[in-house]
Amino acid sequence: MTKSTRLAAAALATAVLATACSQGSATRDTSADGGKVTLRYFTFSAAPDHVKDLDTIVAAFEKENPKVDVVVETAPYDQYFTKLQTSIAGGTAPDTFELNYENFVTYASAGSLLDLGSVAGDSAPAGYAKESLEAFKHEGKQYALPASFSTVVLFYNKELFEKAGVAEPTASWTWKDEQAAAEKLTDKKAGVFGDFQPVQFFEFYKTLKQAGGEFLSADGKKATFNSPEGIKAATWLVSKVGKTMPTEAEIGGTADYDTNLFKSGKLAMWHNGIWQFSGLKDVPFEWDVVVEPGDTAKASAVFHNSVAASKTTRHGKEAYAWAKFLSSSNVAATTRIQSSWELPPVSDQAVLDGYLKDPKPANRQAVFDSLQSIALPPVIKRQQEMQDAVTQELSNAAAGRVSVEEALKAAAAKVDELLG
Numbered sequence: 001m002t003k004s005t006r007l008a009a010a011a012l013a014t015a016v017l018a019t020a021c022s023q024g025s026a027t028r029d030t031s032a033d034g035g036k037v038t039l040r041y042f043t044f045s046a047a048p049d050h051v052k053d054l055d056t057i058v059a060a061f062e063k064e065n066p067k068v069d070v071v072v073e074t075a076p077y078d079q080y081f082t083k084l085q086t087s088i089a090g091g092t093a094p095d096t097f098e099l100n101y102e103n104f105v106t107y108a109s110a111g112s113l114l115d116l117g118s119v120a121g122d123s124a125p126a127g128y129a130k131e132s133l134e135a136f137k138h139e140g141k142q143y144a145l146p147a148s149f150s151t152v153v154l155f156y157n158k159e160l161f162e163k164a165g166v167a168e169p170t171a172s173w174t175w176k177d178e179q180a181a182a183e184k185l186t187d188k189k190a191g192v193f194g195d196f197q198p199v200q201f202f203e204f205y206k207t208l209k210q211a212g213g214e215f216l217s218a219d220g221k222k223a224t225f226n227s228p229e230g231i232k233a234a235t236w237l238v239s240k241v242g243k244t245m246p247t248e249a250e251i252g253g254t255a256d257y258d259t260n261l262f263k264s265g266k267l268a269m270w271h272n273g274i275w276q277f278s279g280l281k282d283v284p285f286e287w288d289v290v291v292e293p294g295d296t297a298k299a300s301a302v303f304h305n306s307v308a309a310s311k312t313t314r315h316g317k318e319a320y321a322w323a324k325f326l327s328s329s330n331v332a333a334t335t336r337i338q339s340s341w342e343l344p345p346v347s348d349q350a351v352l353d354g355y356l357k358d359p360k361p362a363n364r365q366a367v368f369d370s371l372q373s374i375a376l377p378p379v380i381k382r383q384q385e386m387q388d389a390v391t392q393e394l395s396n397a398a399a400g401r402v403s404v405e406e407a408l409k410a411a412a413a414k415v416d417e418l419l420g
Contacts, residue, residue: 037318038069040094041326042084045148045305047074049279050341060331061322068318076255081384088112093310096319099144101135101304101376106383108138114309115141116323119316127328132345136306144306147327148342151370152206152301154178154293155262155270155361158286160185160192169269171369173293175210175236178269182244185268194244196258197271199237199398200391202301202377207233209299209375210292216378216419223415225390226408232295234394234404241398248399262287273303274367277340281360288361291370300370301377305342343367382418389414 046054051074058070073094075083081103087093099107107113125133125145132146154169161168166181182194197203204225205215213229216222224230241247251257259276261267265285271292280287292300307326309319326332330351333344337354344351356364380386390411397407 036067036069037315038071039096039315039318039322040071040073041307041322042073042075042080042087042094042097044075044077044080044098045275045342046072047076049275050339053335053339053341056335057326057329057332060329061325064325065318065321068322070322088310091312093312095313095315096307096309096322098147099136099306099308101306102379102383102387104136104144104306104308105138105379106381107308108143109381112311113138113143114311114313114316114319115143116145116309116320117142119320125324125328127346127348129345129347132304135304136308144308145323145327146304146345147307147323147332148305148336149345150274150303150305150342151367152271152273152303153289153291153366153370155272155276155280155287155289157262157265157268158288160265160268160285164268168288169290169293171291171366173290175293175295178293179244182240182269186244190266192266192268193246193261195240195269195271196245196261196267197237197240198258199241199394201387201394203237203271204233204390204394205377206292206299206301206375207236207295210294210297211236212296216380220380221419223412223419225415226405226412230408231404234397234408236295237394238398238404248395273301274340275342277358277361288363289366290363291366294373298373299375300373302371302374304345380419386415386418389418 043054051072054072058072061070062068080098084093084097093112120142125142128146132149133142136142136144136146156169158168161181164185166184169178169181178195185194186192208215208225208230211229211233213225213227213233215225217224246257246261254260258267258270258272259279262270263280263283265283274289291298307323309316309323313319328344328346333346333348333351334354336342336344337351340355340358343355346352352368355367358364378386393402393407393411393414396402396410397404402410
């Protein structure tokens, strides 16, 4: 999952941090420079496919707010949170930045975020889907505004299915159906793989739900994923490696390996997010999507992203104005819809209905159908450490260094320590 996958909690600052330092700390008052305020905004979801779309939103905001300049900084998802944490610790935090649902609690609990309600001037921001707004509250305070949401679906190459004489996926498919098709579609001599589903935290918690299991105990104090259901889910992921999908050695640490494999027409099925739609517009073959297969139940991953402001910013009102515009303005909503840049968390269904008018992929209804059975990620204060621990142990199992049972036992022990 390219969106997907995700990061060490401490590292040395790199290029973005250096850029941030050259621009100065977010606490620097720039209002004296020509009477304008400069706001730095740091994002992972815009690059590389939607930088121009973000520029469109920035231009519209600056037109309405001529005394504010928004300076955009980007980083790939797999580097983003390391750089963000480093900049906050070093006193060079951007004024505003993107946070996903999984990491929001960590930053809110650490006291790194500005209470937007303290500068909003309105009691409850209007225009948002209620559930999305509530997701970014912490201890009753609105520390971020929901900016977008996206789901994970099953992409498939229609031409490879036709060539192999395999029926295309349907919403009623189960793991067994997917496995049977993947085996028929895999042609290693031709370099064609039947399936690609990353062996990592974000796929595991979802497949665990599909298998009928739970990641944490009801009170959130203990890991429960090393259960029969967890073993079944992890085995489902690990069993694909080297058979119907490439091995770790074959991937060789290549960035966006799965994306390039699908675009080259060498991958039949691909578990990924709707943020990939725009990047597939010009591939030379027919493709479509369907709700992901389940086991005992359906369960689709839904990701929420938000806009937060640094507690150290000197431009709280401007930061709030930008966060609100980026997350709920008509310009932002329509730009996201038209460019297939995830979906705006707005309450106006008419805006969302416009999403279905784009003919590629044809089955865009699957995006909304996937919302009927949501698997939200487990969230704890030490979120990134938990994600890394689970991914590391699953990777060990995928590489054959340990058994699935041993990997889950070790991962559960690590998560219990983090919870303790």
